[in-house]
Amino acid sequence: MDAINGFAYILGDDINTDDIVPSHTLTMRDPHEMAKCTLEFIDPQFVKKIDKGNIIIAGENFGTGSSREEAVNVFKILGVKAIIAKSFARIYFRNLINVGIPGITLTWDENTFSKGDNLVISLYKGVIFNKTKNIKVEFAKLPEFLTNILNEGGIINQLKKMLLK
Amino acid sequence: MSKTVAEKILLEHSDLKEISPGQFIECDIDLIMVHEQLGGRIHKEYEKLGIDYVWDPNKIFFILDHWVPAPTISAAQMHQDCRAFAKKYNFIHDMGMDKGICHQVLPEMGFSRPGMLIVGSDSHTTTYGAFNCLSTGIGATDVSVVFATGKLWFKVPESYKITFVEELNKGVMSKDIILKIIGDITTKGAIYKSLEFHGIESLSIDGRMTISNMVVEAGAKFGVFLSDNKLENWIQKRSKEEYNVIHPDKEAIYEKTLEYNLSEITPMVAKPSSPGNAAEIENVEGIEIDQAFLGSCTNGRIEDLRIAAKILKGKSIDPKTRFIITPASKEVYITAMKEGLLDIFINAGAVVTHSTCGACIGGHMGVLGEGEVCISSTNRNFVGRLGAASSQVYLASPATVTTSAIYGKITDPREVL
Numbered sequence: 001m002d003a004i005n006g007f008a009y010i011l012g013d014d015i016n017t018d019d020i021v022p023s024h025t026l027t028m029r030d031p032h033e034m035a036k037c038t039l040e041f042i043d044p045q046f047v048k049k050i051d052k053g054n055i056i057i058a059g060e061n062f063g064t065g066s067s068r069e070e071a072v073n074v075f076k077i078l079g080v081k082a083i084i085a086k087s088f089a090r091i092y093f094r095n096l097i098n099v100g101i102p103g104i105t106l107t108w109d110e111n112t113f114s115k116g117d118n119l120v121i122s123l124y125k126g127v128i129f130n131k132t133k134n135i136k137v138e139f140a141k142l143p144e145f146l147t148n149i150l151n152e153g154g155i156i157n158q159l160k161k162m163l164l165k
Numbered sequence: 166m167s168k169t170v171a172e173k174i175l176l177e178h179s180d181l182k183e184i185s186p187g188q189f190i191e192c193d194i195d196l197i198m199v200h201e202q203l204g205g206r207i208h209k210e211y212e213k214l215g216i217d218y219v220w221d222p223n224k225i226f227f228i229l230d231h232w233v234p235a236p237t238i239s240a241a242q243m244h245q246d247c248r249a250f251a252k253k254y255n256f257i258h259d260m261g262m263d264k265g266i267c268h269q270v271l272p273e274m275g276f277s278r279p280g281m282l283i284v285g286s287d288s289h290t291t292t293y294g295a296f297n298c299l300s301t302g303i304g305a306t307d308v309s310v311v312f313a314t315g316k317l318w319f320k321v322p323e324s325y326k327i328t329f330v331e332e333l334n335k336g337v338m339s340k341d342i343i344l345k346i347i348g349d350i351t352t353k354g355a356i357y358k359s360l361e362f363h364g365i366e367s368l369s370i371d372g373r374m375t376i377s378n379m380v381v382e383a384g385a386k387f388g389v390f391l392s393d394n395k396l397e398n399w400i401q402k403r404s405k406e407e408y409n410v411i412h413p414d415k416e417a418i419y420e421k422t423l424e425y426n427l428s429e430i431t432p433m434v435a436k437p438s439s440p441g442n443a444a445e446i447e448n449v450e451g452i453e454i455d456q457a458f459l460g461s462c463t464n465g466r467i468e469d470l471r472i473a474a475k476i477l478k479g480k481s482i483d484p485k486t487r488f489i490i491t492p493a494s495k496e497v498y499i500t501a502m503k504e505g506l507l508d509i510f511i512n513a514g515a516v517v518t519h520s521t522c523g524a525c526i527g528g529h530m531g532v533l534g535e536g537e538v539c540i541s542s543t544n545r546n547f548v549g550r551l552g553a554a555s556s557q558v559y560l561a562s563p564a565t566v567t568t569s570a571i572y573g574k575i576t577d578p579r580e581v582l
Contacts, residue, residue, distance in 0.1 A: 014352065014439065018547040023526040026205060027232065027239040041554040061353040061384065065545060067288045069206055069304035090357050090386050091288055095304035145189045145318070155306055156213050159313060163216060 004102065004121040006055040006081045008113045013059035015042065017092065020063070020071040034070060035077040052079030055121070057113045059085065063092025072099050082121055084108070084128070084139075097146050100154030104128075106139040123147055167416035169324040170389050171359035174299045174411055178282045186323045186420075196276060197311050198226045198285030200267050204246030206305035207286065211250075211312055219254045220315035226276055227251050228260035228267045231522040236529035254312075265494025265520035268292040268378065268462035273496050275404025279392050280411050284311060289462050289544065291385065294377035295370060296400065297392040297410055299359075302381065322359040322386050323420040329364035331428040336579035338472070339372030340464055340542065340562035342425065343379040344433035348443025350423075356384030358420065361413060365390050367427065370399050371468035378463045379544050382440040432577055434540075435560035438548045446577045449559065455537040457482075457570035458551070459563055460491030460518075461525040464542035467497050469563035474506040476567045476581055477513045483573030488515040489531040491523055515570070527552045540569045 018041075025037045039046040056075065062085035063071060072095040075083070082102040096103040102123055113119070117132040126141035142150070152158040166183065168176070176184050178192040199207060219225065227247070235241035244262070251259050264270045268289055271277055279297035284290060286308050293300035303317070311317050327346070333339075347354075360380050365373060373390050380388030390396070392410035400408065432446040459465065459473055470492060482488045490510050492498040498520055501507050510517050516531075524531030525543040533539055533552030539559070541551065546558035561569070564578035571581070 016545075016547050018545070018550050022549055023528060026201075027237060027243050029239060029242060041549045061356065064352060064384065065288065065547065067286060067290075067302040067304050068202070069306060072304070073206070087353055087356060089384060091302050091304060094307060098304060098306035098310075143189060155310060156210055159310055160214055163214065163313065 002122055002124050004055070004081050004123070006053045006119055007051065008057050008115060008117040008119055009050060009054040010113065010115050011056060011058040014061050014064060015058055017063060017065035017068050017071040021068060021074055026068065026070065031070070031073055031077060035074040038074045038078060047078065050078050050080070054080055055119055056080055056083045057108065058083060060087045062088050064089040067091045069095045069099065072096050072101060076101060097149050098155045100150055102142070102150055104139050106137065108137070112137055123150070167414035167418065169359065169413045169417045169419065170361050170391070170411050171299060171322055171324055171387055173413070174280060174282055175319060175321055177280070184321050186321050188321045190319055190321060191316050192282055192319055194224070194284055194311050194315055194317055195281040196224050196226060196283045197308065198228070198267055198271055198283065198287070198290060199308060200228055200287060201231045201243055201247060202286040202305055202308070203227065203250055204243040207308045208246055208250045210305050210309045214309065214313055216313060219312045222255045223257050224315070225256050225312070226258045226260070226271055227256050228264060228270060229262040230266045231526060232528050233262040233521045234519070263495060265492070265497065266462045266465065266522055269466065269493035269497065272296060272374070273403065273494060275400065275406070278400055278404060278406060278408040280409040284317060288381045289378050291381045291388045292374050292378040292462060294380070294387055294389040295373035297390055297396060299387050299389060301386050320357065322357055324359040324361050324417070325355060325421040325423065326419040327360055327362050328424045329362070329368070329427050330424060331426050332367040333427045333430065336564055336582040337430055337432055338562040338564055339368055339375045341430050341433045342427065343376045344435050344440070344443050344560065345430055346425070347379065347383045347441050348433070348435070350383050352382060352439055352441035353384050355380065358385050359387040359389060360385045362388070362390045366393055366395070369468055370395065371466040374466065375463055379440065382544060432562060432565050432579065434565065434575065435546055437557040437559065438546055440545055440560060446565065446575070449575050450577060452559070452575045453538065454486055454540050454569055454574060456487045456489065456531065456533065456539040457566050458489050458524050458531055458539060458541040458543065459566050460489070460493065461522065461543040462493060463544040464563050465491055465493030465497065467500050469542065470497065470501045470506050472564050473567040474509045476564060476578065477571070478509050480513060480571050482514040482570045486570055486573040488570040489518060489524055490515050491518045491530065492520050494520050524551060526550070540566050540575055542566045
């Protein structure tokens, strides 16, 4: 899983799991129906504005709150390729890695990323190349333990292989 | 090497000789709790594995609590999916939908004991830390991994030592302590950390559970209390299983050390829309409310209902205010009934409901309408958490919630106690 190419979509601090998937959506049986409600309280137009291939750039404590993995899965359905945040809530970070979406912890400001910037992320090198701004930003590489899960496309795939052995 | 409680319990559950903070390790899980998430997402992930067993049906605690009894067709279908899974994989501890809220029922039944490592499909799984064990919330995919293997990866956390000295004053509850702590360290102040509580003797078991419950609001992975006689008496009444109490080593290394003088803590409120938005009650007194809610895994226990009854006895709630009381479990409900507390509530004008997560998640039994203001004994006041996105929720102790229900506005409970 290297060279993730996408466009920056900026969100703020403390985006919580109730913001991402409000609890009234949690009994919906169809995950695609649920995904239509993503972030409806924060920005009712979000699902119209987010494009497949977007990379979410968020502030502090992204995904704080519930253990509901739906809050990761809706972004997967919407085609989000990676999430970069100043910090992640613990359960949210696990859920991201487990379903196969890279979570990158990085302190950034408006000089680093703006809405729509074209980014290329190398997980192996720990570098984000912002093509629009023509700058390179380094981040703390994920431990091999976690990149192995991402390379399998999530921990379920990794476990499936292990169970077959 | 000297160890914290978290380091000791994680090491005990790994096959390693030594561990240190920051290390990724694999641990054996003693117990896993699942609720409606089983029908929401877990079963879909688990079926991908293509196996027809779970590692140990005796180590799975399954309960329906979030939407019980089912308020909608979709919730009823979710329950059907849950029950079908539990049946297919021969779950032994299937609690059904009449027992109450997971984090109250599991300890009541003696499933959380010192030294254990417990995970659950709910962020407030941290509650069991009150019982000198490690417990934390995980997502649906992690649950599937545990169902299949009985193991899970952990990053060994750094610990914060939080010591309590002296005792709480009348009208101040453990909810006020944890709201004060979250306000001080912020909602991101303890991300991935284990909070270890010392100086606990003056706190009730119910009160400790409230504190462990809400450590996740500061981002913490664990909120573990030391053990004392009060805890051991509690456990021995509810479980015949053996257990080992875990004490930290004297030279254990803590990333931070904090001390709270409980006699200096006053009633606290978390203003909309973050549990970290803490204020002393003087700053919010007089704000008019439409609804007061007493319940949830944070504060629906017998201690909470007793203080509410003490405050309400002989009084009525404000006629323009709704007061909804949801006992955290059937056991709490029955105890409150036997003690005559329900009579006091109902006669005062409150609505007492079946035990469920209900209003705390904006699910049912007390959902807020547009622009409504609620004071609530629950754990989260995020935008739209209890209903409409324009509603406003203030988090407070059961004493503050009940006193506010009487006056129809946020009121200091020390004025009536």
